[in-house]
Amino acid sequence: MPRFSLIVPCFKVQGFLRECLDSVLLQSFNDFELIAVDDRSPDGCGAILDEYAARDPRVRVLHLPENVGLGRARNAGMPHATGDYLFFLDSDDTLTPGALRAITDRLAEAGDPDVLVFDYARTYWWGGTRRNALAHLLGEAGPDPFTAEEFPQILDLLMVVWNKVYRREFVESEGFAFPPGYYEDTPWTFPAMLSARRIATLDRVCLNYRQRRQGNILSTTSRKHFDIHDQYERVFAFVGQRPELARWRPYLHRKMGEHCLDILAKPDRLPPADKAEFFRRTARMFRAHKPEGALVDGELRMLEGSWTAYRVRRQVARAGRETARRAALVRGSAAARARSGWAFVHTHRPLDPRLVVYSASSHRGMLGDPAAVYAKAREIAPQLRGVWVVRDAETAAQLPPGVEHVLVGSRRYLEVTARAGFFVNDVNWPGTLAKRPGSVHIHTHQGTPLKYMGADLRDKPGARLGFDVPQMLRRADRWDYSLVANRHSELMWERAYPCHFTSLRTGSPRNDVLVNGGPSGFRARHGIPAHHTVVLYAPTRRDYRRGGHVDRIDLARFAADLGEGRTLVVRLHPSLANGPARGTGLAELARRGVVVDATEEPRVEDVLLAADVLVTDYSAVMFDYANLDRPIVVHADDWPAYTASRGTYVDVTAEPPGHVSRSYRELAWLFASGAWRDEESARLRADFRARFCEFDDGLAAERVVRTLLLGEPMTGAGTVRIPGQATGRDTLTSA
Template identity: 50%
Template sequence: MPRFSVIVPAYKVQAYLHECLESVLSQSFEDLELIAVDDCSPDGCGAVIDEFAARDRRVVAVHLPGNAGLGPARNAGLARATGDYVLFLDGDDTFVPGALQAVADRLKETGSPDLLVYDYARVYWSGEAVRHEFRAHLSEAGPAPFPLTDRPGLLKVLMVVWNKAYKREFLEREGFAFPPGFYEDTPWTYPALMAAESIATLDRVCVHYRQRRTGSILRTTSHRHFDLFEQYERVFAFIDARPELARWRAVLFRRMADHFTSVFSARGRLPRGTRADFFRRARRHYRRFRTPGATPKFTTRLRHALVRLGSHRAYRAIMAARALKKRAGQGVSTAARAVRGALLQLHYRVQRCLPLREDRAVFAAYWNRGYACSPAAVEERVRELAPHVRTAWVCGPEHFHTVPPATRRVRPGSAAYWTALARSKYLVNNVNFDRRLVKRRGQLLIQTHHGTPLKHMGLDLQYRPAAARDMDFARLLRAIDQWDAVVSANRHSSLVWERVYPAAYRTLEFGSPRNDVFQRATAADVARLRETLGIPEGHTAILYAPTHRDYVRPQPHLVDLERLLRALGPRFVILARPHPTHGSPFPVTDSPRVIDVSDHPSVERLCLASDALLTDYSSLMFDYAVLDRPIVVHAEDWAAYDAARGTYFDVRAFPPGAVARTEDELIDIFATGHWRGSRSAQLRAAFRARFCPYDDGYAAERVVRHLFLGEDLAALPPVVPMEDRRPAPSLGGPGAALFPAPR
């Protein structure tokens, strides 16, 4: 008897079925049977199911003689289920990696309840993934299992069959079966929740619910949407047969009325000429099943009252009026924004006519996302070495907390923002300022960039359409013409910047200011950071930071972090850090040894807290090398990345450490200790010598002394030799004992 029986009905989903079945069979939890039901699909679904059944003994292929519909197809799978628990998955949806292991663990933790409800995410055809709005009801806080009376909010979660695991004994005891017709989930899920004596929740995305552009049953124009009325009749018949469930009648009455109005209002569901009939039937059901006790908000009560009166014309008129009011409000808002924008630009013009403030500097980084990177390092040194210069930082209010108290916070697009851009002598950024910036005579615009380039940048992207997308190269050239100075980390960067950003600025090879902290931080600083992140004492922390792929959506997840942890051993943790433009987080994992640091404001502090870096083609490897700690490069899709984005050298030929070309090689590198071996240390030393010659902890000071204080280049602090540098120490456990790089 397997632990799980996973039932997958299939009808006209041949394009998605292979991915669906593979997502089940590739789960790390293998104690399952997969019952795939071909609902007499006219496409290749049956052949796909037979192919999987031939290759994996866990697959049970069921072929129905005629098209029966989704409900009867699931019943056919139920009749063959032998598992302790039954799970459902539609043929165009998928389980996320590790989902079944998480379900099994939660069932064990909660004493094998009748029902386990878990989370899902809608995945749109564009690749965007969105969790549902009522996920707070799936919190695992509090006692579990519990009856529905303890958590009635679960009735607000989408009433679908595939976000739950059902104890098979419970289903057989209650005699549950799916009815025919559309909306077959309704008379199954409500009764299951009400009848379950014990329920548990799992606050984890286990299913990716595909939102297809076309082909969805519920988006099909059909008279079968009238099946909804019969489905709710079945729900109330279930309640009427069990007097102890009468308490739920008012709640379900409201849910029914909401469901009727949502189907009536949805475009393209009801055939032309049937809307009045649908509304009349909704009125009859409203009057038939009306139950006092539901107290929705005013707008909902208004909709329900119109259903009760059966006035579909009034309903449509009011809904149209509300939509018109909303559009009118949007138009007014658009006009107001246009007027405000025009006034701000007038304000900017006026401010540009006023004298420059020689003692003012304005900073920004990463498109105003907060206090970070080299501009932050320079701003800090300005306050220390040039206290007569008053500094301001541009960022959104949600990032104000990252800015030091002594620094003025400026909201992008505000009057203060345009005043700062017009009147400040010094403008510092690691990207470009607003495209409407007009640099005045006497202003100094300092470009720090944000990393050493491995991938193609600037004008080189003219020949990389997958990466450039809609980049306006003419606007880019206008922006770089305003740069006065570019801070470069090394000679490689200088050669690249001057070619791909051709303009009359000065290149200053001072090192990367954001890396100063690696030389200045102490062991106490590192220990404090590790404690803040929750890294257990004596454990080794691996920072996993992959780069962004411009050419693919959603972003691929090429490393199974849980598998990697099994190879590393119990005294390792992984700090998981997706790229800021990654678009989606890493797959959710319940492992306490995977620490999600995607929202941490400072990647430099994450580097300090970690003991080694695992990356692919991220420029973070150039910065991390300053710490002289192990770096492992996972280059599984190098050919695709190099072809689509373009690179300035083959990192596999000149790496900062061990290189893995597959996940198996990656596991082997860590399992054998090669990641911190003498050969890796030699590679890192050569890499540091080439790309970190000036990163001695004084890069920001050189920028401030030369550009803010006017000191000659010869008077600047000399570069500390590599052998005399003492980067912040690694504080990992015994497993992180590092081989020092050869001197």
């Protein structure tokens, strides 16, 4: 008996069918059967299915004599299913790599629940990907099975059949079947979820839900949308036959009303001539199933009135929104004028030479080099007033107590940026910020450049997607000083940003803690045993893939191959922190304790201090980590594609900081054999450190504070003088 029976109905999807089937048949978990149902498709679907069945015994094909629709095609496949769990996969959707393995592991962990709900991502025809907006509910449900009554929020998720697997014996004992119709998922999912005695969740993207440019039947204009009424009648009939489910009637009553009003409100669902009839049928059904004593509020009150009243209310609402929009424009214009006047007033006040404005990573909090400079300034120059610019109130709440801050764009922001003598940032300030004569802009960057930046992106159209290079350079024109940790950075920043600034060989302030050593509570926070070897995997994003994420390593396999006494820590690129990259496995592996997810750790320095070895591909974090003089492994399995799409200043495969692997097999061997920390690794690392950690001596932050903020003579690192005013290219020479 297989673990899964995947039932795949097919109708007019020949352009997508092979991709769907391949996503199943190429899974790493193979204990399944695939029952493909040709719903009398007029295109080539039947032939494609027969082709796959001829070469793979796991595929069985049913050719229906007539077209019966999606629901009944699923029904046709169910009697042939022998698996423990039923998985209804639409033939234009795809499974993500490793999905079936993750699902079967979670089923075993949860003790074979009746229903397992997993996550999905919408994939768009133009290449975009967006994770389910309510994915957080899958984690909030907890690791133990539950009922819908115990965790009713589970019903807030999209009520479709394909983001769940169902225990076959549970389905058969309840007699569930799909009805005919347009909205056939509704009378399946609600009864299944409300009847299930044990529901579990999997916080992992297991399915890519294809958003077609055309062809989604639920987005077409048709009278078939009237089917929603019949389907909810079936749901109410099911609940009516089960007294133990009576408590769900108010919820279903509200859900039905909201669902129907949503269809009615969308301009592309119903023919205009049919909207009045749809409203009246919905209103009759709403009144007929209204539980005694139920309160009706919000837009649902419209269903207790007439069609004319509904239309009037909708027109009034539209008019109100338009009025509000125009009023907002007027208020915005007035506010903009007031803000402009406020800023203008302060720009005519003298600069405050003791006011330093800080920002990091587009106002995301106290991070990186600016945070290190700020901390050192508070220590040795308390007379300076440091103010942080943050993007929102949530970010402000995460700042340490006593840290002065302003919200970007606020009146206080305009005031401090108009009067500040110094600006410290690791990315460019917004274009609206005008640089006053006499103010000093210190640009710290976010590390040593490996990949092309700035003007060098002009010939890399994929890498500069969404970037306006001329605008970027205009913003860089405000820089007075560019901090560098090595001569390579000095040369590359001056090449990438041909602007009027002075390169200052201070070292990277954020790396002071790596050079000097310091406490890191990372291991304790994540429960990593003190005797474990921590392997940090820190991949970067890819410009040759929309969205930036490409799975280069099977994390579960890598963690297992590392063996006992080793903990795998994963830190994704910050730009991938909230996308599908974590949802396709990392979040679930972290929940199960297979890996530690360090993506949201605010201070990357804490993670680096805790790591005994770094595995990366082409992330600039390798230059920082080299300060620790600990082993580094470069996993360069797609180096040609990466360099072609992004461009690199350094060939880290020819001049690496340690051993280079070009396949997973080579990577696993490096750790199994112990070669990752052999003498050759140490020799390569020494050469790399000499070149790229040249000015990191543990005093960078103090050097910046004393030299730039306090005006003291420059000492140490790689410079001998500081110009009084940065009026042109004035590269500082070696001492």
